[in-house]
Amino acid sequence: MKSRIPLILLACGSFNPITNMHMRLFELSRDHLHQTGGYQVIEGIISPVNDGYGKKGLVSARHRVAMAKLALETSDWIRVDPWESEQDTWIETVKVLRHHYNESLRLLQSKKEFMKNKRPIERATEDSLSYQHSVLPELKLLCGADFLQTFKTPNLWKEEHITEVVEKFGLVCVSRAGSDPAQHIKESELLSKFQHNIFLVKEWIQNEISATQIRYALRRGLSVKYLIPDSVIAYIAHHNIYTEESERKNEGDLLQPLKLHSTPVNPLND
Numbered sequence: 001m002k003s004r005i006p007l008i009l010l011a012c013g014s015f016n017p018i019t020n021m022h023m024r025l026f027e028l029s030r031d032h033l034h035q036t037g038g039y040q041v042i043e044g045i046i047s048p049v050n051d052g053y054g055k056k057g058l059v060s061a062r063h064r065v066a067m068a069k070l071a072l073e074t075s076d077w078i079r080v081d082p083w084e085s086e087q088d089t090w091i092e093t094v095k096v097l098r099h100h101y102n103e104s105l106r107l108l109q110s111k112k113e114f115m116k117n118k119r120p121i122e123r124a125t126e127d128s129l130s131y132q133h134s135v136l137p138e139l140k141l142l143c144g145a146d147f148l149q150t151f152k153t154p155n156l157w158k159e160e161h162i163t164e165v166v167e168k169f170g171l172v173c174v175s176r177a178g179s180d181p182a183q184h185i186k187e188s189e190l191l192s193k194f195q196h197n198i199f200l201v202k203e204w205i206q207n208e209i210s211a212t213q214i215r216y217a218l219r220r221g222l223s224v225k226y227l228i229p230d231s232v233i234a235y236i237a238h239h240n241i242y243t244e245e246s247e248r249k250n251e252g253d254l255l256q257p258l259k260l261h262s263t264p265v266n267p268l269n270d
């Protein structure tokens with residue numbers, strides 16, 4: 001039997017708050033990748049964006065990470081990673097990918113060290129059991145189709161970063177109403193060139209949950225039950241997270257990537 005390539009899915013975004021649909025993105029993508037016959041998805045990582053991103057209504061990463069942790073308590077393969085949110089400033093997504101790639105490399109090396117110290121008989125049994133954990137996994141950026149569309153927003157992404165994402169890592173993109181990712185790829189020379197590394201996943205049950213709509217409902221005291229987990233609803237109520245005031249956070253501010261990429265380039269900041 002042909003061995004499958006182990007794969008880690010990484011989703012970057014606000015998660016303000018995390019919704020059931022964010023978690024569905026992972027389930028749908030894992031099914032899709034397994035159906036290709038070539039991959040074994042070994043882990044899913046949610047990386048809530050740094051507070052310095054500057055998006056309107058973005059509440060503190062401390063809360064966004066805590067809510068994601070609660071939501072993921074029922075998953076045995078998806079976890080939240082606070083590394084990006086703990087950096088001093090907002091950082092570009094490609095740097096988050098590089099960090100997690102290096103982490104998986106480090107983990108693999110320490111596993112190999114560990115195996116080297118085992119007796120040959122133990123090594124043989126464990127090797128065959130854990131092939132998926134003994135080769136370097138691929139790391140792919142998981143997103144919704146609207147995320148892919150932001151690639152063409154002027155000054156939001158550096159072209160060399162998009163190239164690195166699709167050439168070195170790869171993208172898994174889930175359909176979303178109002179976005180046509182296939183058309184977007186066709187229109188972009190760069191994305192077309194690397195389309196073998198872009199997986200388009202179809203959501204077969206249309207599901208338009210958006211975090212903006214969730215915050216809107218919460219501010220108006222409307223129910224969001226069955227759209228986000230009960231534990232997250234309780235956390236939001238307990239800390240009174242989404243209010244008219246929180247929605248005004250960063251109002252009128254330019255997103256940090258727009259500030260960064262529309263000013264003269266700093267050669268140290270690549």
Ligand SMILES: Nc1ncnc2c1ncn2[C@@H]1O[C@H](COP(=O)(O)OP(=O)(O)OP(=O)(O)O)[C@@H](O)[C@H]1O
Pocket residue numbers: 011012013014015016019021022025142143144145146147174175176177207208209210211212213
């Ligand atoms: N309903 C959905 N269908 C497909 N992709 C989604 C959906 N909701 C979120 N995503 C994807 O999840 C990732 C994180 O999204 P984000 O945190 O911005 O959530 P959101 O619901 O789009 O929030 P907001 O309304 O605040 O923009 C992005 O890649 C986004 O495209």
Ligand SMILES: NC(=O)c1ccc[n+]([C@@H]2O[C@H](COP(=O)(O)O)[C@@H](O)[C@H]2O)c1
Pocket residue numbers: 012013014015049053055091092093094147150156157158161257
């Ligand atoms: N140049 C870049 O690396 C770049 C630009 C814009 C957004 N992003 C990321 O994309 C995600 C977008 O999240 P939202 O859809 O919630 O705005 C965030 O994780 C953000 O950091 C990255």
Ligand SMILES: [Zn+2]
Pocket residue numbers: none
């Ligand atoms: Zn969004």
